[in-house]
Amino acid sequence: MNTGSIKPTPIHKLDDNELFSLYVKREDMIPYSFGGNKARKALLFFEEIDRLGADVVVTYGSSHSNHCRVVANMAAARNIPCVIIGPEEVSDTTYNSVLMELFGAQIITVPVEKVHDTIEAELERLRKEGKNPYFIMGGGHGNIGTEAYVRCYDEIADYEKETGIHFDYIFFASGTGTTHAGLVCGQILEASKNGASKDRKIIGISIARKNPRGRDVVLDSIYEYLEAKEISFDRKDVEEKTIFIDDYTGDGYGKENKDIENTIKDAMIKYGMPLDVTYTGKAFCGMKDYIRKNNLADKNILFIHTGGTPLFFDFLSGAAK
Numbered sequence: 042m043n044t045g046s047i048k049p050t051p052i053h054k055l056d057d058n059e060l061f062s063l064y065v066k067r068e069d070m071i072p073y074s075f076g077g078n079k080a081r082k083a084l085l086f087f088e089e090i091d092r093l094g095a096d097v098v099v100t101y102g103s104s105h106s107n108h109c110r111v112v113a114n115m116a117a118a119r120n121i122p123c124v125i126i127g128p129e130e131v132s133d134t135t136y137n138s139v140l141m142e143l144f145g146a147q148i149i150t151v152p153v154e155k156v157h158d159t160i161e162a163e164l165e166r167l168r169k170e171g172k173n174p175y176f177i178m179g180g181g182h183g184n185i186g187t188e189a190y191v192r193c194y195d196e197i198a199d200y201e202k203e204t205g206i207h208f209d210y211i212f213f214a215s216g217t218g219t220t221h222a223g224l225v226c227g228q229i230l231e232a233s234k235n236g237a238s239k240d241r242k243i244i245g246i247s248i249a250r251k252n253p254r255g256r257d258v259v260l261d262s263i264y265e266y267l268e269a270k271e272i273s274f275d276r277k278d279v280e281e282k283t284i285f286i287d288d289y290t291g292d293g294y295g296k297e298n299k300d301i302e303n304t305i306k307d308a309m310i311k312y313g314m315p316l317d318v319t320y321t322g323k324a325f326c327g328m329k330d331y332i333r334k335n336n337l338a339d340k341n342i343l344f345i346h347t348g349g350t351p352l353f354f355d356f357l358s359g360a361a362k
């Protein structure tokens with residue numbers, strides 16, 4: 042499977058008695074390894090891996106990582122080894138970790154402060170063995186990951202052109218910030234092509250990081266991408282467009298609470314749509330609160346469902362505790 046064979050993911054309206062114009066873009070329906078934003082990013086990373094003829098893939102992530110599951114799947118399909126370095130602190134068994142094992146990934150678990158050095162040592166060892174390893178940053182961070190979400194933004198813009206609907210707000214779960222950066226870059230590129238486009242707000246709901254660092258990471262990714270593409274931009278404009286809300290991180294990464302649990306149950310019952318504790322459930326719950334507090338119920342709103350279906354099943358089986 043390559044990116045050329047992927048159709049735009051579906052956008053549809055949710056039947057909601059509070060929000061009359063709430064739409065969702067189902068990235069979880071990308072037809073590879075339960076989809077999600079990590080599948081969209083990994084498809085692009087593997088185009089480069091194939092081009093470079095890399096013969097082993099090294100990446101980083103916890104036992105809950107959607108990114109590691111998808112990367113392990115794509116490596117296994119190519120019959121090339123996949124080495125995953127993960128933090129001891131988050132190494133419990135989950136559906137994602139079981140899948141990583143099924144794909145035959147080699148998982149190296151070390152205390153979180155040793156992760157960086159372990160990655161370096163592993164890459165060094167592989168090169169000494171005469172291998173040509175390819176390293177993917179955790180979560181598919183970097184310009185390739187950003188590019189994946191510029192393309193997602195283009196799909197949204199195409200949908201708007203076809204239907205005449207304009208989304209005033211786009212919400213999604215923001216983690217490493219790559220998805221967020223890609224969407225903002227997409228908006229900047231659209232404006233540079235078509236002149237001043239109708240305004241909209243792109244709002245990342247942080248699932249863990251706090252401001253100012255969380256937003257700074259997104260901004261750095263945006264600048265890095267635009268500079269690499271030699272696209273001129275105005276820093277003030279980029280800063281205004283980058284909205285990173287850290288009010289809904291709760292107790293931190295992967296931590297559930299009653300509100301999130303109820304949001305997940307509610308979304309499954311009302312829309313038949315699975316969400317998870319770490320990302321989509323947290324963001325959906327935060328989005329609804331944000332809409333209420335800012336009186337946005339009459340706006341056209343798009344929620345990007347960024348995937349994580351195996352985490353939904355962890356929630357169901359109570360494994361995500």
Ligand SMILES: *Cc1c(COP(=O)(O)O)cnc(C)c1O
Pocket residue numbers: 077078079107108180214215216217218219220221320321347348349
């Ligand atoms: C990784 C992930 C995110 C966050 O994406 P980033 O690009 O890292 O900000 C959101 N939702 C799901 C389901 C994810 O797996």
